[in-house]
Amino acid sequence: MTTIPRLAAGTLALLLAAAPLQAAELRIGLAAPPTSLDPHFHNNGVNNSQARHVFDALTHQDANQQITPGLAESWRLVDDTTWEFKLRQGVTFHDGTPFTADDVAFSLERAPRVPNSPSSFGTYTKQIRSWTIVDPHTIRLHTDGPSPLLAIDLSSVAIISRKHGEGATTADYQAVRAAIGTGPYRLVEHRPGDRMIYERNPNYWGGAEPWERVTFRIIALGPARVAAMLAGDVDMINEVPSTDMARLRRQANVRLWSGQTNRMTFLSVDVHNEVPIPGNASDNAGNPLPRNPMRDLRVRQALSLAIDRDIIVDRVNEGEAVRANQLVPEGFFGYNPAIQPESPDPERARRLLAEAGYPDGFRIVLHTSNDRIVNATRTVQAVAQMWGRIGIRAAVETMPHTVYSGRTARNELSHMLHSWGAGTGEAAGSFVGIVHTRGGAYGGSNRGRYSDPQVDAAIRQALVTVDEDRRRAILQQTMATVMESRAILPLVFWVSTWATTPDLVYVPQANQATLAMATRRAP
Template sequence: MKIVFRVVAALVLLSVFVFTVSAQDAAVTVAFVESQPTTLDPHAGRTTDDFLVIRNVCEGLTNYDPVTLAPIPALAESWTISEDGLVYAFTLRAGVTFSDGSALDAADVKYSFDRLSDPNRGTSYTAGLVLRDVAGWADARPVAPSVGEGTPTPEPPTPPGAISGVAVVDDQTVAITLSRPITSFLTRLTLPGGVIVASGSLDASDGTTPPVCAGPYIAQEWVQNDHVTLTANESYWNGAPSVKTVNIRVIPEASSQVIEFEAGSLDISLAPEADLPRIREDAALSAQLRTIPTLGLYNFRVNLKDPKMGDVRVRRALSLAIDRQLVIDTVLQGNGVPAYNMFPPGLAAHNAEYAPFVRDVEAARQLLADAGYPNGIELTVRTDQNETENRVLNAIAATVAEAGITFIVNSTEASVYTQDRNACTMEMGGIRWTMDYPDPENMVVLLLPNAATRVNCGYGEVDVAAEIDTLYNQGISMPLGPERDAVFQQIEQIAMDNALIVPVYHGATSRLVSSRLGGLPLDNNGVMRFALIALQ
């Protein structure tokens, strides 16, 4: 199916034509990360490939700095925050226009957030992340009433179709009222669901209609199962991008992307683990290899109620017995960073000097002996059938055996594992956690009893649960900066002292980037942002 978009007479109309690149040297060709988009609707986007298009075509009130990942002004040139931290007043940039030529105003912001709050339209998981602390979210997403035995099924509540906490002050000002002070709100606004679209432009969207946004690019053509073409928005408020055309191809096999890169058909490609040894041995390819730590943590969620894993000495022994660097070097081919603590590199709260779980086999043996297992212990980890994770777990099993730990990997179909993990019918389970937004609170949720799996695993009953909760509620409302980071580092230390999770590694993404691409083709979140590319 071929879907082509053209801006004509200030309206986005469907038309049938093939876009021809007139300046080949100003064009860049890349490939989607997973497969291809499932939708172009920013309020329904949910995959990495959806977000790749949305982030380059649209923009929100805020964006994030490509290096520090801190929130920065975007469509809002400035904002003020009330003393109680509840009211954010955003002043919009003057003179900003959408891709259809219409002017940005506060009504567009209200339309965008009202639509995102609509449960029938805002189906992206980012809707809750952006708006859950905005006043009126509970009314916009009412919970269906419970049904008592023998009583008629009540009518489900009708959402208002708007969120009351977002209000137009004047054409250039929007006030957003929160239900509680939450410092990460500015960061959450950088999520794809938080982008601003022109009023009414998505009323009839079926997911294939391009969003009318004010970002650096315009979706020009979508040929499903083949490619998406973006063209530069020459009226972009921050200056027209130097890359005038971006062709994003559908090449699901990562190794095929490498072959295309070597042939000169791609400017950026994935560099999968299987190809990394060959890439590193090739002088030309290795010079174009980029590896960026990602904001994630592979870890074990433990059953704190389990007779064995409920003993902190056993948890700490396991944490100390893992040879993380060996796992990264042999299984991941260097595509990761050992997680000796909780927060990944790239977060301001990351402290590289804090490493409580550097490998110490003798200390692990002593802890097991103290816990009553002088002759060793048998532990079982649950997981699904993800190939890389299973290879990681088997490598871990080999390394912890030196400390007397027999580490059994129980791999089942994903739905079975998910059901058992939620019920916590396990000693521990592998968790592939990728942060939704770059704020330490989004990592600390791994410790909070706010999901069934962690409730059932006893995270709300452990002795330090109340202390963590107090610090968390203190930290989430503090201004960004070292003092706030210090509060989250306190939480991290409590979690590591008690080995509430077993951190294994922070992920990384490796890409081949053509030497003709200067600037910042990949930001420090591993996202391709084409407007940041400077052609050599």
């Protein structure tokens, strides 16, 4: 039994340099299915983790989200608005087609324009206005103003083949036929909602992976994943339920690998609509409210003050979480150390509600996905109880993530539990995704429709500020402004745990990715 925190780079290298394997299959029990295997369709963690097996990006993130070379072996700033990327030579797609700068251009054109995307990858390409192919292995990207984070952003954009991607639809990737990348594995079978099967790419530019075959089985229920692990039906599972941690630590045939992640569970409320979305809020007699109470800062402050985040850490998550008081964990670029954790204060919360005109409270519906967010149902039930003590009577409704994401995107829900991971390793990515006013490449996951022109301007300024001290100051001030608005209520950052058989080592990923490439036999 082993539990490890996030690891230093040297330790990571030692673990992943374990003795080579003979041909073998790795069987992984996965908590949630990808919504799509089109690497440009839906920007979420599960999808992106699966895509990394088949597709590379120009830059890669290591386990601690530090940027390393990918399909680009080097990059440099030519001038304030031009980045030059030197591409690896000799790289081929799975069908043997040579990888060139033309494939990069095609991928950058497609990524932000996939039809009906619930969360667009345009958030990572938004500053690129054009490109110049210098030669087959050199491409220059021209940006709208300075773009100091471009190399980080591009670690999230999969490079696909023009040959196989031109004219291909999302359905073609789902059906495997278009899923041809340069990555360490080839997708050979996809049964939606059930499993994905990969085979090793023997010609991978980074060196052939030791696993000949990798099978991801979708086992949505936590107890069922644990049972499969203990029965030997799988070699590894992700998202070990916090309720099973103590039991598994006593098992001789299980090793646990844990690490704090960048993923936050948070509450988002509708601050956009003048009147509540039908069916989402009412007075205590069940009558529609004439105005949306969430537009009143005092109401949002009351909701936050009613929440005891330590209880959510200790009782809901069995201690396998870290309380959150802003949108990125401590240590991330843009974290504001001046923001103090908020202590629960139900008495003050009730006074604020009374000042806002709701001395007796009101009724709302609190929604969440029941198959994507760790302990989501338990969390919303706990929050509903806490809100009930100040007069906010919250009915809880849960649904599959595939349904939930569609309803939130269509602006049908007012009070929501979500999760978000700071995929770029700094606050700017979170601001772009869940804070900036929705529109174009910005605010794609801003489900509560929070909007502040001054905050938008600050986010855009940070994105073009090259001086790191200045950019940090902008992000920290923006963090303070956003937290003061209480339109987004952070609850906890996840501590993710993977379980493996005793002969395996897994390197926890700060972005929660479950990767065959991070799994090896124990030295």
